[in-house]
Amino acid sequence: MDNIFENTEHAFALKSDSELERARFLFRMIANEPLVRIGTAVTNFAIKVHLPVEGLIRSTVFDHFCGGVNEEDCMPVVEKMFSKGVCSVLDYSVEAKEDEAQFDAALEKTLKILEFVKEKDSMPFAVFKPTGFGRFALYQKIGEGIAFTPDEQEEWERVVERFEKVCKKTQEMQVRLLIDAEESWMQKSADDLVERLMRKYNTKRPYIYSTLQMYRWDRMEYLKEQHQKAKEGGYYLGYKLVRGAYLEKENSRAEEMGYPTPICASKEETDANFDSAVHYIMNNVKEISLFAGTHNEASTKLVLACMKEKQMEPHDQNVWFGQLYGMSDHISYNLSTNGYNVAKYLPFGPVRDVMPYLIRRAEENTSVVGQTNRELELINRERARRKL
C-alpha cells in the first residue's frame, strides 16, 4: 500500500516519449513563478486584442490540460484513458460568461453529457459549475440578502430551472452528477439550491453530488448540519471533497473588505480539515458518498486506509477518486491498476474560452511548488526507466 503511487510505468503508460517530453517542458515552465506571471499577462493581452496565439496555446498548455474544443474531440482521449481503467468527467470549461445564450448552451452540453454517462461506463459522472448556469452577481445578491429587481427575479428563476432540468434528468436516468463549488461570496445561494435538489432527487440513491471546499474553516460544521438534515429528511448526500481553488482571491477580498477570511489560517489547517471530512464521510459512507477530488497523495492514502478499515471493495460505488486531466497521473493510473474507481476531469471548450481554467491550473501548479516538483521527479524517473 505504501508505494502505490511510485510506479511510473503504470502512471505514464499512455504517454509516448514525445508527450512525456512535452509534459516535462511544461511543468518546468510552470514551476517558474515570474514566467507564469508574465506569460499569463501576455496571453491575456494577446487574446484580448485577437493576436493569433491560439495555435501556440493549443499545442502547449491546452493539449496537456484539455481534451479538445468539443465533446467529439475528447472521445479518443476518453477511450484511451479507459483502456487503463481511468474514467472521464467531461467538463465544459467555458467560464466567466454573462449571457443567457451561453447559460443555455452550457445547459444543453450538460444534458447531452448525461446521455453519454447513461451509455458509457467510461463516463460515470456529468458536471457543471453554478456560474455556468447563471450570472455570478445573482448568486452573490441572494447570499448578501439583497432584493432582486423584477427582471433579476425572472432571470434567477431561469437559473433555478436549469439546475432543476439537469438534476431531474440525472435522477430519471439514474446516473450521477457533480456540481462544482466556486467563490464563497456566491456559494451560499448555490449550496442552498443544491441542498433543495439533493432533498428532492437523492431519495433512493446519491445521484447528485455537491462540493465541499475544505480550505474553508466552516465546512466541517456545514457537513454535519447537512448530514443531520439528510437523516431527518430521508435522503442521501453525495460530496466531492476538494481543498479549494480560489485561495488568493478569497484572502485578498476579505482583507480589502475588512471581514474575517473564510479560509483556514494555514495549509496544515486546511489539510487537517480535509482529513476530518474524510473521516466523517467514511464513517457515514452508507449515507454520504464520496468523490475525493485531490492530487494530494496523503489524502488519497487516507481514503484508501479508511476503505481498508471498513473492509470496502476497491470498486465500491460509494467512493470515487478524481484528478484533473494533465495532472497527477501517478495517482490516477496506480489507483485504477489496483481496482479503485477513478475519474479524471477532462475539460473542453474553445481555446480562448477555457483560458481562465488554464490560468488557474498554471497558477495552482506554481503556488504548489512541491506538487510540480513531484510531477517533474516522476517524469524524470520514467524517462530514465525508458532509457534503460
Ligand SMILES: Cc1cc2nc3c(=O)[nH]c(=O)nc-3n(C[C@H](O)[C@H](O)[C@H](O)COP(=O)(O)OP(=O)(O)OC[C@H]3O[C@@H](n4cnc5c(N)ncnc54)[C@H](O)[C@@H]3O)c2cc1C
Ligand atoms: C477532480 C477535481 C475537482 C475539483 N473541483 C473543484 C471545485 O469544484 N471547486 C474548487 O474550488 N476546486 C476544485 N478543485 C481544485 C482543488 O480545490 C485544489 O485546488 C487542487 O486539487 C489542489 O489541492 P489538492 O487537494 O490536490 O492538494 P494540495 O496540493 O496538497 O493542496 C493545495 C491546496 O491547499 C490549499 N492551501 C494551500 N496553501 C494554503 C494556505 N496557506 N492556507 C490554507 N489553505 C492552503 C489550497 O486549497 C490549495 O489549492 C478540483 C480538483 C480536482 C482534482
